[in-house]
Amino acid sequence: MNAAEVNLYLVGFMGTGKSTVGRAVAHKLGFAFVDSDHEIEREQNKGIPEIFAGEGEAAFRAMERKFIEGGHATGRTVVSCGGGLVVQPGMLALLKSRGVVVCLHASVETILERTGRQKNRPLLDVEDPEARIRKLFAEREPIYRSTGSVILTDGRPMADIAAHVLRVWRRDAGDFARAAAGAR
Numbered sequence: 001m002n003a004a005e006v007n008l009y010l011v012g013f014m015g016t017g018k019s020t021v022g023r024a025v026a027h028k029l030g031f032a033f034v035d036s037d038h039e040i041e042r043e044q045n046k047g048i049p050e051i052f053a054g055e056g057e058a059a060f061r062a063m064e065r066k067f068i069e070g071g072h073a074t075g076r077t078v079v080s081c082g083g084g085l086v087v088q089p090g091m092l093a094l095l096k097s098r099g100v101v102v103c104l105h106a107s108v109e110t111i112l113e114r115t116g117r118q119k120n121r122p123l124l125d126v127e128d129p130e131a132r133i134r135k136l137f138a139e140r141e142p143i144y145r146s147t148g149s150v151i152l153t154d155g156r157p158m159a160d161i162a163a164h165v166l167r168v169w170r171r172d173a174g175d176f177a178r179a180a181a182g183a184r
Contacts (some may be wrong), residue, residue, distance in 0.1 A: 001180055005075035006173035007099030010165070011092075012144055013137055014083040015114035016104040016159060017153045024162040026078035031074070034072050035080040036064060043071070060090055068094055087143050096148075098170040102165055103147040108137050110154045148172075 008025065010018040019035050026033035040063045042049055051060050064085045072079060079099075086092050086101075095101045106114070112130055144150065149168045153161050 002172075003173040003177040005100055006086045006169075006176045007073075007075060008078045008165070008169050009081055009095045009099055009101045010079065010104055010174075011081045011086040011101060011147055012083065012104040013096070013106070013111060013140060015111040016083075016106045017114075017158070018080040018104055021104060021153070021161050021165055022078045022080040022157060024158060025165050028162065028166060029078070029155075029169075030076075032073060032077045033080070034077060036071075036085060037080075037082045039067055039071060040082075043070050061085075064088070065091065065094075068098070074098070084140075086147060087137055087140050092143075092147055100151075100169050100176055101147050102168050102172075103144045104153050104161070104165075105144060105150050106153045108134055111137065160178065 008022075008029075008031070010022050010025075012018055023033050025031075037048055040051070040060070041094070042065070044051055050062065051063070061084070064082060065088065068079075068081075068091065081095070085096065086103075092101070111133055115129075115133070149172065151164050151168065152173070152175075153163060
């Protein structure tokens, strides 16, 4: 695979801009864009809140793994990963074996502002969503920070964030392609 075809996986907490930035980057690259949550909803023919309520979080996490293992193209694709996907054991290594991983990051305050308007987030369907966000963020932040390149999205124009992601992808895609060629 040459560097110009290497997939890009955007990871990070909910509300950090993975889908919005992912669409913009995919457009600039001429790549397909897929959102892991939306693809799982389409495949299951139900929303994530329904999956969590009916089958549980563990079943949903298994669906995420299956999607990453083979539910999308192996090249020329930008994938926006659900917020909890990379937190699962082994998932970061799996993502890194399939392409470039970039983590989008934002402050808890920004995340609260961005997620406050949305109802499709089962992990926030609790009495105190802010407390839940703060707890999840504290648990997950060390994992997100260990992913490699972390790009802050607070208070930045989307075009600047997308340009930063593209620079990181271009740099890392070359390394990925060379490593993949050496592994053959």
